[in-house]
Amino acid sequence: xxxxxxxxMFFVCCVSCSQNKEQIKDTNMGxxxxxxxxxxxxxxxxxxxxPIYYLYVANSLCVYxxxxxxxxxxxxxxxxxxxxxxxxxxAILKSGRQKITYRLYPAPKEFxxxxxxxxxxTQFDVTVYQQDFKRPDADTEVxxxxxxxxxxxxxxxxxxxxxxxEFVAKGQKYYEYSFYFDAEVPYENEGWSNGxxxxxxxxxxxxxxxxxxxxxxxxxxxxxxxxxLARQVFEGLKEQFVSEYQERDYIKDAWNExxxxxxxxxxxxxxxxxxxxxxxxxxxxxxxRQISNxxxxxxxxxxxxxxxxxxxxxxxxxxxxxxxxxxxxxxxxIQMIR
Numbered sequence: 001x002x003x004x005x006x007x008x009m010f011f012v013c014c015v016s017c018s019q020n021k022e023q024i025k026d027t028n029m030g031x032x033x034x035x036x037x038x039x040x041x042x043x044x045x046x047x048x049x050x051p052i053y054y055l056y057v058a059n060s061l062c063v064y065x066x067x068x069x070x071x072x073x074x075x076x077x078x079x080x081x082x083x084x085x086x087x088x089x090x091a092i093l094k095s096g097r098q099k100i101t102y103r104l105y106p107a108p109k110e111f112x113x114x115x116x117x118x119x120x121x122t123q124f125d126v127t128v129y130q131q132d133f134k135r136p137d138a139d140t141e142v143x144x145x146x147x148x149x150x151x152x153x154x155x156x157x158x159x160x161x162x163x164x165x166e167f168v169a170k171g172q173k174y175y176e177y178s179f180y181f182d183a184e185v186p187y188e189n190e191g192w193s194n195g196x197x198x199x200x201x202x203x204x205x206x207x208x209x210x211x212x213x214x215x216x217x218x219x220x221x222x223x224x225x226x227x228x229l230a231r232q233v234f235e236g237l238k239e240q241f242v243s244e245y246q247e248r249d250y251i252k253d254a255w256n257e258x259x260x261x262x263x264x265x266x267x268x269x270x271x272x273x274x275x276x277x278x279x280x281x282x283x284x285x286x287x288x289r290q291i292s293n294x295x296x297x298x299x300x301x302x303x304x305x306x307x308x309x310x311x312x313x314x315x316x317x318x319x320x321x322x323x324x325x326x327x328x329x330x331x332x333x334i335q336m337i338r
Contacts, residue, residue: 031234033226033259037252043238047186050133050245053092053144054085055100060123061112065299067101068092070280071192071322071338077295079107085129089243090338094188100147101178102126104169108295117173120166124149128181133245145181189239192337195284195324201331207277209334210286210323214303217319218269221305224262233258236338261317267307275302285322285338 031039055066059076066074068091076082092098106118113119128145153163169175198206220228241251261267275288288302301318309315322338325331 028231028234031227031231033230036230036234036237037248037255039234040238040241040251040255041248044242044246044251045187046245049186051130051183051185052087052133052136052244053089053098053128053130053183054087056085056127056129057082058123058125060121061107061119062104062122062124063107063295064105064124065103066126067103067280069099070101070282071285072280075299077105077298079111079295087244089185090240092183092185092243093191093193095184096182097180098183099178099180100126100128101176104175104177106173117171118167118169118175120170122149122167122170126179130183144183145179147179150177185243187242189243191239192281192284192322192324194327195281195337196327196329197283198286198323198325199279199283201325203277205331206286209331210277210288213323213334213336214272214288214319214321217303217321218272221262221269221319226259226262229259229262232336236336261307264307267305267317269303269305272303280322281324284324286324287320287322 055074057064057066057074057076059081063077063079064075065072065077066086068088071091073088073091074082074086102124104118104122104124106112106116106122109116126145126147127143128147130142130144132140150168151165152168153165167175217232220232237251237255246254274291276291277286278289279286289299290297290302292298292300296316301320303319303321305317305319307315307317320338321336323334324337325334
């Protein structure tokens, strides 16, 4: 079965307080489950050239998370060797300099000689490619940037020439590195670019609002309110598919795959607990992540469900919700943007 990836799970709404009563105000009121595909297609434009950017990653003796412009785009805590590309246009808001960050952790002990620190032979390489979406063949693939894990040379003998290379973070438990590349895209998304720095807001108060939004998502899913879910995801769906130049059929299939799993009688949201609040987008995005050492849940959304697929296999559905606050607004206007 072909999988369609809807990364942006939204709840776009405004919140106002009147005395002790908190009222949630839905936006995108014209959006429904029946018209969301048509409304999204209206926003997608096509161009003579449609650049798509993607990454290839090679790792050894480490697990990792990758961020583009400080938005998470891929996690690998199971020590898998990824052979497929990681598409990143959804994290590219407009043309110009783009930032890629990778966060490394030692591979699980069973793959790392029983150690919980980086081995000297740890490897991690990232390659950035660009291709024309209208001509997805090898002739249009362009190497944009190749970044190898920093290493250092150490002396291993009496002679100056007797050296070997080793990872600069050997013996450590965490390593983070960023590099940049230039992208040229014909679209421009606002995304989180005009948001407040949420790190500067009262953290206890902020967390109350973030938890409230996650609970609202939980309630919407439990009630299987398809129109409300359509309103929640519309802004993010629109920006994702604008950045990917997608056609109607793809958007329709992606929406159907996203929404129909909530009709599955086995679908059940899991306990919403044991989480932490984390910031992305240079402080303009906030989310709740699980606190877990289990590779299946590590750094995943605190809100998730489980269900049985058509083959009887258990599947997990993580609700990746990123909130931001438009500049100049109070916390009652916090919104979902990714």
